[in-house]
Amino acid sequence: MTQMSGGQAAVAALQAEDTKHLFGLIGSATMEIFDALYDASDINFVGVHDERTGTHMADAYARVTGTAGVFLAGQNGPGTTNLVTGLAQAKAAFSPVLSIGGALATGHVYRDAFQEVDQQALFTPVTKKTWTATEAARVPEMVRAAFRTALTPRRGPVQLNLPRDVLAGQADFEPMQDPSAYRCHTLPAAQADDIARAAQMLDTATRPVIVTGGGIKYSGGHAQALALAEALNCPIVTSPGHGDAIPFGHPLNAGQMGPRGNAVASKLVKEADVILALGTRLGFNSTFFTYDNINRDAEIIQVELDPEAIGRHFPVAMGIWSDAPTAAQQLATAVTSGQAKAEVAKWTSDFQSARESLLTQRDAVADLSHPIQPSGLFKTLRDVLPQDAAITMDAGTLCLQATDALNYWTPNSLFTPLDFGLVGFSFAAGLGIKLAQPERPVVSLMGDGGFGMTVSELSTAVDHGINSVTVVMNNGCWGAEKAYQRDFFGGRYIGADVSSPPFDQLADLYGAAGFKADRLDQVGPAIEAALASGKPSVVDVSVDPTALYSFRRDSFKHRSG
Template sequence: MKRTGAQAVWESLVREGVDTAFGISGGAVIHLYHALPDYPIHHVLMRHEQGAAHAADGYARATGKVGVCVATSGPGATNLVTGLATAYMDSSPVVAITGQVATPVIGTDAFQEVDITGITLPITKHNYLVTDVEELPLVMKEAFYIARSGRPGPVLVDIAKDVQAAEFDYDYPDEVRLPGYRLPAGDISAQLEAAAEMIESAERPLIVAGHGVVLGAAEDSLLRLVEQTQIPVVTTLLGISAIPETHPLCLGMAGMHGEAYANLALAEADLLIALGSRFDDRLTGPVDGFGAQAKVIHVDIDTVEINKNVLTDLAVVGDLRDVLPQLISAVDERNRDEWLARIRLWREESAQRDIVGQETDELVPQFVMRQIWHATRGEVIMVSDVGQNQMWEAQYFVHHRRRGLLSSGGLGTMGFALPAAIGAQLGLPEQQVWVTAGDGGFQMNIQELATVVQEKLPVKIAIMNNGYLGMVRQWQQLFFEGRYSGTPLLGPDFAKVAEAYGIPGITIREKAQVDAAILQAVETEGPVLIDFRIVQEENVYPMVAPGRPVNEMIRRPMPTGKR
């Protein structure tokens, strides 16, 4: 079949099952866009390429399929960088397609030329520069294979403009040939037997569930393992939704802003079973004091993660999809009442400090998050931004839905939520998608409100507006002498901004108005933006101070008087 390079790109995408792509046109992708209308692919025109990368990432996280973004050469390509780095840190399968200047002028500093394969080398799982149209089909095949297999990640394909225009005989390969790319395939039965023994002899075991459980679609197996062994579970931020947070054995998120009882469990455990977690520093604190009393079993699909941050007593390299069912059949049932009773006491103590149980007329963000959960019964996809709002969402929305929270964990990218929610909503049109963001992060990709409207997406947006870059302000208050340098933030009237885009906007200043506004958003068919003017200097508690072990937390004080 005679095809142009541009046609070959779209045809390959269709063969890979792609029906949605997020992008922005430009000079070096003009051939691609010229060919696009002939293919059954819905192209979502974003307002900034960073938004395109986050949208592809959000689409991938919500659906488990590969997300695709497209950008032109030069500034189009460099604008993808933050989005690709975000996807790379969180192991999200994304294929980015960029245009490159024509092969005869590569290297001459041509108009809108940039070495995007060089730039994205450390933030992609792999990347390609295509200068020969004959290579294009195999490159596309490999790009998708690499992006979605093993530990997923972003792959960038940079295609010279003349390659897009060139005609050739298109033939899509059935197989890839990647001699240096191996997936874990070893026999792990011996390790699993050893793991089962360690688990059975442990008095205070604790599972640390990470993103790998979600990526490996191993949620059912995790639940079975937990119920069979009565081992409590803490999650990482990205491990949220690996197990329903409504489950009595789920202690929620641990780490710098984890639940106090989750962190105490981490510190007191005599066995940590890490499932698909890379022991990020926001989970562990200083690694030399982490899990001081515990032996460590580390199960991960990526052998590089073994012994990278935390030294392991037993390593199992494999996909949790395959490993967990085998582990379940290897371990016996066991009663852990004593350990669970201790955790229950910690839990009760935490409940007394909880601000949501306290009588206050102030508009606190924790209350807003909790009420969003109540109003939606948790049956929605939450897409959180980064900062205090992200932690409040993680703490006060009770996640029980599969892939129910999308958030930038590793890179901590402010501005992630709105474009990622666009991707999630397009991937799952029947689901209600909520954005929770701060006033700082929301302004970083606020332009994507136009995409929401153009695509008629019913995304609900809740802004926790405190007039600060709040997480940094909190650090300044606690550790930098209260000097609020570079953190007070002037924002627009977000409701009016929303109205200007054609989205209903609501401003909430009183606690008593919160429920009605959330209900209005839930019941409105289209998008709604709510600007919650929250207490300005509210902090995220508990907090593990930087450099301190996870069980030394700054807690909210116990309320005086009755609860």
């Protein structure tokens, strides 16, 4: 037995979980934790400038490593309220973030005390689970429960509130448990009868397609998914935001489907007679929840680790509760070869020809004129970005256009806000990924508005030597909203324009490296120089402010005509 404070016990529990990086913002409510961290040389504390952006760092860190990303909000009240957006973002992405927040002393609750807010109620809607510790002796138990909950499928963020008196309290503690003693070690496989039935459906299909999502991407299951696609000789598409689930160069990869995907992948899902949804919810970004984006007459086989997701948005011919890579591997051994089936061979050959034409045409129609056009910028990025780069994106129309316009050569290389549609995610996410994989090139795409929200984290990047590259696609406006005002509200612009300082010069003032590109032929050299600079870098790219695109035209059908 060892006597410790609640704060010391919290740090010891983090050490037992092999926490390598702890993102956080210091505050007086958790001084016992910070004092214990002083002696915890095996934990790298990354002090940030804003709790929201720090949570995005932890979110991206979790996605790229498959482990929990941990954030510490040092102050109760305002220090924790700033977490809400970041945790809501992580929940939409099913990202295992463990957020720890200081909390009001137990004896002061319900007295309108300084910085009092009901943190238990506040975080419940935006997390998988929220706890408030009741005594120092239970701190390790609750930290263990938080890790276990965050990492148990379906993964998601959790919030642990630690009151001041709990952190200051003393207790005797047993040695910290090994995490393997309270983790699940295997995931469910599909039943043999279900595999046989699904294999028969796939074998009799003439226009089969596999749709992969986060269940393949985050599990590293691309090899199993591709083995199945090759056994069937059928195309494989990815859900939006998961274009990296399958390596770009594979001949059966059609890219991202749906309203924000490409025409070839989208056409496949609209015309397929059997759709195997492999680790995907067939959710909003893929389908907009309408049959405009998926064949109403197709038989759907949906493989999901979350049983509540099966058939939730579209009726299925067969639902299989299973780990997606495991089911893919089972199916690959059960199906007969699609190579011998003439209808499938033609379906796949036609798709491959269309895909080749799409990629050729994409380069051919890229507008290389001045001012810089999005298509020309994306072509330059395709040419200059290293194949092993991790790429992060924001919401907003320029990033949405870029999502399927870039090439993701290696799995787990694309990180976006996904269904939360958050602006202000990308730069912070890039910092989290670079910390996790310091030898890997990390490039973050943002608009000028989103970067302006989060630019203070340049100090974090400089202080900790986190050398990511941020490309600011600077068009001087909130592009999505300005496009809607132009197209549906008669150009009655209000609140749509953004003024910013020269971001390249601002980066220099922070001690980072700044680069400016006013012409397209300057973009490639600037990005290459940024990657080679050995510093956190910002490339400020001037994009044509009139090159606006209305993505959600369906939202304004009531104003058409």
